[in-house]
Amino acid sequence: xxxxxxxxTWWAATSEESFLAWVAxxxxxxxxxxxxxxAVGRSGxxxxxxxxxxxxxxxxxxxxxxxxxxxxxxxxTLTTPLLDLAVAASRGAVLLGRARPDDVVVxxxxxxxxxxxxxxxxxxxxxxxxxxxxxxxxxALLLAVRVVWERVDPREPCRPGVDAALVAARSGDPxxxxxxxxxxxxxxxxxxxxxDPPAGLFTFEEAVPSAPGTLSDQSVVDAAIGRVRDLxxxxxxxxxxxxxxxxxxxxxxxxAGLAAAAVTALGG
Numbered sequence: 001x002x003x004x005x006x007x008x009t010w011w012a013a014t015s016e017e018s019f020l021a022w023v024a025x026x027x028x029x030x031x032x033x034x035x036x037x038x039a040v041g042r043s044g045x046x047x048x049x050x051x052x053x054x055x056x057x058x059x060x061x062x063x064x065x066x067x068x069x070x071x072x073x074x075x076x077t078l079t080t081p082l083l084d085l086a087v088a089a090s091r092g093a094v095l096l097g098r099a100r101p102d103d104v105v106v107x108x109x110x111x112x113x114x115x116x117x118x119x120x121x122x123x124x125x126x127x128x129x130x131x132x133x134x135x136x137x138x139x140a141l142l143l144a145v146r147v148v149w150e151r152v153d154p155r156e157p158c159r160p161g162v163d164a165a166l167v168a169a170r171s172g173d174p175x176x177x178x179x180x181x182x183x184x185x186x187x188x189x190x191x192x193x194x195x196d197p198p199a200g201l202f203t204f205e206e207a208v209p210s211a212p213g214t215l216s217d218q219s220v221v222d223a224a225i226g227r228v229r230d231l232x233x234x235x236x237x238x239x240x241x242x243x244x245x246x247x248x249x250x251x252x253x254x255x256a257g258l259a260a261a262a263v264t265a266l267g268g
Contacts, residue, residue, distance in 0.1 A: 006056040008038065011121040013048040018120025023050050025095035026118075033081040034094075035115035049124065054115040055107045060144050063106040063193075064151050073191025075152050076184055079145045081112050083181040086141040090174040095119070096137025104144040110193030114141065138172050145184075158187035 013019035026037045039051040057063070060078070064070060070078070082104065088094040097116040105113050116137050135143070149162050165180040 004056055004058055007054040008051055009054070010049055010051050010124040011118045012043065012124050013120060014122050015120030016048050019048055019050070019118055022095055022097055022119040022121075023048075029094065031085070031094070033085060033111065033113055035113055050118060050121070052115070052118070054103075055105060055113050057105040057107040057113070059102040060104040060106060060112065061102060061147055064148065067193065069153060070148065070151055071191055072152060072156055072158055072188040074193055075148050076188055077110070077190040077193060078106070078112055078148050079184055080181070080190065082114065082141045082145050083177065083184060085114060086138045086145075086169075087174065087177045087181055089138050089141075090172055090177050096141075098134040099137055099140040100133045100135070101140055101143040101147055103140060106193065112144075114144075116140070138177075142166070142169060145180075156187075158183075162187055 011019075023037060023040055026034065027040065035055070036053050037050055038053050041049055043049050058066065067074065085094060085096070089096045096114075097119045099114065099116040103115045103117075105115060107113055114137075117131075117134065134140075146166055149159070149166065152159060161183050162180075165176075165183040169176045169180040
């Protein structure tokens with residue numbers, strides 16, 4: 001899933017109790033890194049339904065393909081919110097559904113958003129949300145975190161510690177997840193995710209053609225440089241011969257000296 005388009009999905013309850021618990025928990029959450037619930041209601045048949053939003057943005061893997069090798073700071077920015085969610089979910093503070101690592105998207109502002117599937121529900125439109133490769137929410141978050149850190153230069157001093165903490169956190173133990181979170185935070189200062197080069201870096205101005213019979217200032221300079229280069233390389237034309245520039249300069253200096261001496265003598 002590497003689409004940059006916003007996606008809205010309607011879900012119908014298959015287990016109303018589980019679905020209600022997920023919808024209630026998500027509707028009450030103010031976490032910007034979780035895909036939001038937009039609407040809740042019942043169908044004409046009385047089935048509980050809810051609409052969720054996946055914001056526009058590529059999946060985490062597609063985002064990294066665009067960014068290239070992320071710096072440690074960018075990796076910290078991308079993974080710290082995911083680990084905050086994982087720690088909260090492991091302690092029961094957040095209720096997550098099932099998901100895939102690619103259900104983590106990077107929105108236009110460079111923030112990560114986890115778009116899990118509601119518990120006890122199925123998508124109303126067939127094919128709107130593939131069910132293959134789904135794992136528990138915490139596991140999906142850890143897989144997404146691993147995807148990011150595997151792209152970081154292995155020569156970075158923080159890599160061994162982060163890698164070891166990731167392995168230990170696979171158990172889903174709240175303590176191990178907290179250690180991983182603190183290890184990532186200590187790896188470096190967060191840095192913004194930049195999609196585009198700074199404005200003006202590749203700005204080109206279209207050349208304005210000169211009027212017929214005229215030369216622009218740049219053209220005059222270019223012509224002068226070309227003339228000097230020709231004289232240096234080929235010599236100064238004197239009759240049918242070309243004399244080296246050095247010889248001509250020496251001759252000019254000598255001639256100027258003789259002329260000055262003559263003027264002085266005549267003046268005396």
